[in-house]
Amino acid sequence: MVFLIFWFGFILIISVMPVSGPKTDLPADKIVHFVSYGMTSIFLFRHFVKKATPIRAFYTSVALASIYGTALELVQYFLPYRSFSLGDMAANILGAFSGCLLHLKWKRR
Numbered sequence: 001m002v003f004l005i006f007w008f009g010f011i012l013i014i015s016v017m018p019v020s021g022p023k024t025d026l027p028a029d030k031i032v033h034f035v036s037y038g039m040t041s042i043f044l045f046r047h048f049v050k051k052a053t054p055i056r057a058f059y060t061s062v063a064l065a066s067i068y069g070t071a072l073e074l075v076q077y078f079l080p081y082r083s084f085s086l087g088d089m090a091a092n093i094l095g096a097f098s099g100c101l102l103h104l105k106w107k108r109r
Helices: 002-016 027-048 054-077 086-108
Strands: none
Touching: 002 027, 002 054, 027 054, 027 086, 054 086
16 A cells, blocks of 8 residues: 555656646657556556456556546646646557456456
8 A cells, every 4th residue: 555655656756747848749658658558557457366266457547547647637637837638648548448348358368
């Protein structure tokens, strides 16, 4: 649980800190979002699967990671030095789903 708190704090900090340089829509940005929220959902899954069925842990993990990513994108809308992006939000949600799904499939093997 302590690790999850630190991880969520880390994601919060990197999501609200000012970014230097011009805003770009390079694919690397979307890849970082995809991987970060994939990892977030895996960490959540590993926590929840101890207390619930794998399917329930999967849905809970994907939902929480997606909600957190969406909330942080909404926060960025109000920060003058950050910008809201539907593409980033989509990468967060797809990453959360894909990461957790791959982990679940791998664990069932």
